[in-house]
Amino acid sequence: MINFLFHRIICEVSRDMLNLLQLLRQHEIFFISSPLLIFTLLLIFFLALIRPSRKRKLILPPSPAKLPIIGNLHNLGRQPHRSLHVLAQRFGPLMLLRFGNVPVLVVSSADAACEIKKTHDLTFINGPKLSVTRKLLYDYKDVASAPYGEYWRQMRSICVLNLLSNKMVKSYRAIREEETALAMQYIKRIALGRKYNEDKNKFKKLLSDFLELLGTPDVGDYLPWLAWVSHVNGFNAKVDKVAKELDEFLDGVIEEHVNQHNKHANDQKDFVDVLLEIQKQDTVGFPIERTSIKALILDVFSAGTDTTYTVLEWAMTELLRHPKAMKELQKEAGKVSGGKSSISEDDLHNMQYLKAVIKETLRLHPPIPTLLPRVSTKDVKINGYDIVEGTQVIINAWAIGRDPSLWEKPEEFIPDRFLNNPIDFKGHHFELIPFGSGRRICPGMQLAMQINELLLANLVHKFDWTLPDGASERDLDMTECIGFTKHKESPLIAIANQCSF
Numbered sequence: 001m002i003n004f005l006f007h008r009i010i011c012e013v014s015r016d017m018l019n020l021l022q023l024l025r026q027h028e029i030f031f032i033s034s035p036l037l038i039f040t041l042l043l044i045f046f047l048a049l050i051r052p053s054r055k056r057k058l059i060l061p062p063s064p065a066k067l068p069i070i071g072n073l074h075n076l077g078r079q080p081h082r083s084l085h086v087l088a089q090r091f092g093p094l095m096l097l098r099f100g101n102v103p104v105l106v107v108s109s110a111d112a113a114c115e116i117k118k119t120h121d122l123t124f125i126n127g128p129k130l131s132v133t134r135k136l137l138y139d140y141k142d143v144a145s146a147p148y149g150e151y152w153r154q155m156r157s158i159c160v161l162n163l164l165s166n167k168m169v170k171s172y173r174a175i176r177e178e179e180t181a182l183a184m185q186y187i188k189r190i191a192l193g194r195k196y197n198e199d200k201n202k203f204k205k206l207l208s209d210f211l212e213l214l215g216t217p218d219v220g221d222y223l224p225w226l227a228w229v230s231h232v233n234g235f236n237a238k239v240d241k242v243a244k245e246l247d248e249f250l251d252g253v254i255e256e257h258v259n260q261h262n263k264h265a266n267d268q269k270d271f272v273d274v275l276l277e278i279q280k281q282d283t284v285g286f287p288i289e290r291t292s293i294k295a296l297i298l299d300v301f302s303a304g305t306d307t308t309y310t311v312l313e314w315a316m317t318e319l320l321r322h323p324k325a326m327k328e329l330q331k332e333a334g335k336v337s338g339g340k341s342s343i344s345e346d347d348l349h350n351m352q353y354l355k356a357v358i359k360e361t362l363r364l365h366p367p368i369p370t371l372l373p374r375v376s377t378k379d380v381k382i383n384g385y386d387i388v389e390g391t392q393v394i395i396n397a398w399a400i401g402r403d404p405s406l407w408e409k410p411e412e413f414i415p416d417r418f419l420n421n422p423i424d425f426k427g428h429h430f431e432l433i434p435f436g437s438g439r440r441i442c443p444g445m446q447l448a449m450q451i452n453e454l455l456l457a458n459l460v461h462k463f464d465w466t467l468p469d470g471a472s473e474r475d476l477d478m479t480e481c482i483g484f485t486k487h488k489e490s491p492l493i494a495i496a497n498q499c500s501f
């Protein structure tokens with residue numbers, strides 16, 4: 001059989017060569033330097049025969065069986081981080097899947113994540129070009145989806161310098177403390193049975209649709225010849241509708257700021273004011289268009305709000321399931337408050353158990369469990385495997401957080417494991433990478449943590465929490481929602497009983 005194939009290949013190549021020689025003869029090129037030409041063509045012919053094919057030489061990571069056309073798309077299920085975790089237990093920490101036409105490397109160990117995010121950070125610095133992201137984020141004009149380069153560098157530094165730097169995060173302290181106090185009053189109002197403000201729900205719904213769409217793969221990105229499906233099933237129409245409504249909303253926000261800017265020149269400037277000022281000053285090296293401003297605002301909303309409150313919701317849920325841990329945290333809050341009714345940001349430095357609770361929550365419930373997908377910009381070897389250019393990479397931070405070779409009793413909520421333990425989430429310990437790592441590590445990490453620590457500390461300090469209708473800890477639903485950020489599918493409902501301060 002192999003002989004027969006080999007024979008056929010030689011016949012075909014020889015026929016092609018003859019055709020080529022005939023063509024050259026027709027054009028009288030052959031007669032110019034026929035011996036040299038024949039020698040060159042024969043050399044190419046034999047080199048082509050002896051050169052081993054690239055495919056045969058590649059050492060690829062193990063792969064689960066694929067279906068025709070869709071490849072492994074059927075393996076993703078409703079919760080890809082969970083399905084991929086189960087597959088990784090069979091196929092190992094580096095698996096090569098195929099989503100339609102696209103090769104996808106799934107990384108489920110801390111070591112391999114370190115290879116991707118540290119050793120080969122630059123090779124995997126960009127995200128894939130996805131049609132939903134392009135439509136919703138103004139042709140990749142935000143920080144998170146912008147390709148690595150000058151535009152990304154400038155946009156990221158605008159975000160960091162004007163919103164997320166240590167200095168800026170410290171400067172919002174008053175706002176955070178005020179908002180935390182308001183949140184506490186708000187909870188009191190809810191506890192007293194006041195109605196939730198319906199107006200706010202409109203934007204909330206828009207934002208949740210936006211996040212859901214960002215987390216939904218478009219079939220055309222993986223099987224271009226099936227792109228029409230998204231037209232037929234209404235997916236494209238939904239993306240266009242959400243993009244249009246968000247755009248109108250953001251235009252409104254910018255107009256409001258432009259109009260108020262002159263009236264309240266001395267008021268404290270917010271992020272949109274700062275962006276408008278940078279646009280006017282024209283100091284970035286290229287003009288900042290309105291779409292860039294809108295994309296940055298969307299980044300802050302999408303990357304910043306849902307992710308941050310998700311941590312709080314899971315932390316409260318876990319604490320309600322683990323009354324001992326709740327008591328321990330309340331004890332610590334009581335101690336550091338020194339009898340005050342509120343916990344201030346200064347008190348947080350002395351709350352080691354609080355920090356351990358938040359780390360343990362991030363280990364078990366990373367808000368973006370598979371981080372942001374990346375693409376290899378060139379062929380590269382990872383742990384001895386060949387990863388070809390154009391391979392998408394998914395790092396399953398959720399699976400790494402539950403790896404039994406790294407964590408004792410990995411499925412259990414045990415905050416104490418982080419006491420007197422140097423492991424942190426700042427991108428240096430690959431066992432715990434809810435914020436990613438490397439050049440594109442989340443720039444909002446510090447702000448998110450500051451907000452979460454302050455809110456959680458005050459929630460447990462000011463209130464005793466119980467479940468409604470005599471429900472027990474075991475009744476708490478731990479199902480995750482579908483979409484980009486994994487919060488609880490059913491919102492946490494708990495009763496706040498005011499402590500006697």
Ligand code: HEM
Binds near residue numbers: 145299366
């Ligand atoms: C608990 C809260 C948060 C979590 C878990 C989180 C998680 C992440 C992750 C996993 C990435 C990708 C990192 C990588 O690829 O290595 C990321 C990127 C990003 N995050 Fe966050 N984030 C949070 C809060 C925030 C906040 C509060 C902001 C801003 C207000 C923010 C803004 C961004 C931006 C702009 C990027 C893109 C960075 C780039 O591509 O250069 N995030 N975040």
